[in-house]
Amino acid sequence: MLSSSLLGITTFIYLLCMAFYFSYLFFRNEKFSKIISAAVILGFLFNTAGLAFRWYESYKIGYGHIPLSNMYESLVSLSWTTVLLYFIIEWRYKIKALGALIFPIVSISMAYASLSPDIQNEIQPLVPALQSNWLTYHVMTCFIAYSAFAVSFGSSIVYLIKARKPSDAKAAKEEILPSLKILDEIIYKTIAIGFLLLGIGIITGAVWANYAWGTYWSWDPKETWSLITWFIYAAFIHARLTRGWRGKKAAIISIVGFLSVLFTFLGVNYLLAGLHSYA
């Protein structure tokens, strides 16, 4: 099917972007910058087209649903939101180095989606429980939140790498990594976005559960893990706003938070059983 080929090409371009970002960091050559941006945009367009065609193809088969219904579609959509959000940040803060951390994450998830034998990439019909508009609201808000946390995770890693060596004046001039101050701001802002959207994602999930199952909260492992993640970031925000935890400490909590996001998204599906067994 066309969508699968488009998404296969997307995976390839994202891998290329990763290589570009690495060489940008390694050779410290600003000339790369335009090529990288072009590659990212191209990859993003293929990703968009792949998702759009998959959506269209699902209608052609007669199932007709947004591509958010199984692990394959989730990983592809998640890559899409992550690249979009990352690109906005790259453009807003005029920094490129972060891409060297974001694109490995995106490429791995795309490659895993296409190649893993555990993941079916055929379009499947929706089971009755998922046939609702809440699917879109709930999953989209959660995914944008996950992407925001992924960007914050990437920035935290860069922060810790950069904070390890004190840069002298000459090095600072050639420094290709963004300044600690900017990294700290990106970490905080992306967490703020993620925290709000994960909150909305949990609420839309509760509203939907109440509508479909008659109970807004059932302590299902996925629900509980999303709450744990939300608590960790709540702790981050409180520590920062009232106790002034910035810099290294904040970066470390942000990394812990992202590990919890990963467990919420993947770990729960593979290791724990529950109501969310379909996605």
Place this chain on the structure above:
Amino acid sequence: MTAQKKHGFISSVWKLIISIRLTIALLIILSAVCIIGTVVPQNKPKTVYQKIYSESTYNLLDKTGCTDLYHAWWFITLMGVFSLNLTACTLHRIPRSKKMISKSNPVISEDHAKELLCSKKFTFDKTSSEKERLFSETLEKHLAKPVITKTGDQISFFSEKGRLSPLAFYLTHAGILIIIIGVLIGAFGFKGYIQLFEGQKKDKVMLWDSNAEEVIPFELRCDKFEITFYENNMPKDYKSKLTVLENGKEVLTKTIEVNDPLFYKGIRFYQSSYGTGNNSSSAVLLSIHPIAEKGEVQYRASVGETFTLKHTKDTVKVERLLSDFGIDDKGHYFSKSDQPNNPAVQLTLTPENGKPYQVWVFAKFPDFHKRENQVYDFHFVNIFPTYYTGLQVAKDPGVLTVWAGCLLMTIGIYLAFFTSHRRIWLTLTVKENSVQALAAGTCTKNRETFSEAFNDLFDKLKTTGKLK
């Protein structure tokens, strides 16, 4: 304990309760506890735990409440402390917030300006009403329409936005408290399930958390249950046509499906499962003919029904139907499961002239019933099981409160992160040959961005001042 000591104790407890350290600690503890709840299966029958854990581990988990963690007394206590901490912190902050949102003086002194995030000065030759209009316009474009105060030789412009932004804190935290209140109100409701065969009606709900029944103030009848499949045999839709009856009168009929429940008198009915079973309305297809003759005649009959065989006055009654035939050690017949593994039907044959006798006819063992001197040959051709619909039933009077809390909390978080109280002052002091301008500004969030924007504004104001 002396009075002073007692006082000291109370105040240190109070200090703990209003501390954000406690909040952070509670968030971490709650997260850790919830992790246990996702790893240890919750509310499962004992046999499930015995498969995973040793007896002593199981006893430990059971005694500490880990097998029903979210209802354990200590978990509820933790949530209680969390709510208390939240309430106390919120109340404790009121005086500070009052100060934060109190009206600012539209005129700023030089000393005060120095303490603010940004303050810069410039001088220019002469002011004019045209320039003052431009200053006002620039400020309006940058932030908000300024308040202009003229006192003696001073003209002050004051512009602000988001004065109530610090209140977002209250929205967020009040929202969370309202959610908790909604959860508590929900304890006055119930959750359970009903199984209804097509045509059956009930006014009792089996409760989930106890084995008791809840009587609802009306009857619910299932008129029809339907299931459709996709081409690959995945279920596409379950639908139940339900009718609400009050005092035997039909008041409401609705076809429900997953994601589209029935709501009546505060109680919701959700399509959650279905199954097949054999009840009084199940039917069987039998083929019966005298052994001596050829040619079969088929009869369709429900359980309990009596029919007359063709060309005779002999009658057959369908006594009962077992989908998975079994005999227990006392010789009683029973069905081993709801699955049609070994369907059997018990018939009573009453010949026109003679004694009635009973036979068991098996669908999978057509010759089993045969015996000597038998007049008829029976075949159990087919079974028409009745579908039943499984409905989740919930009454939760706290649900709207929970949603209200969620809404407040979401708005609160949005305002808390993405709005800020921003203030900018511009004071022009007219001296003999020049005008001294003082620009100052402050904000409650995103200080970096604000400072950058302030510098841009300052340059614009300076340019305006230098105009001829």
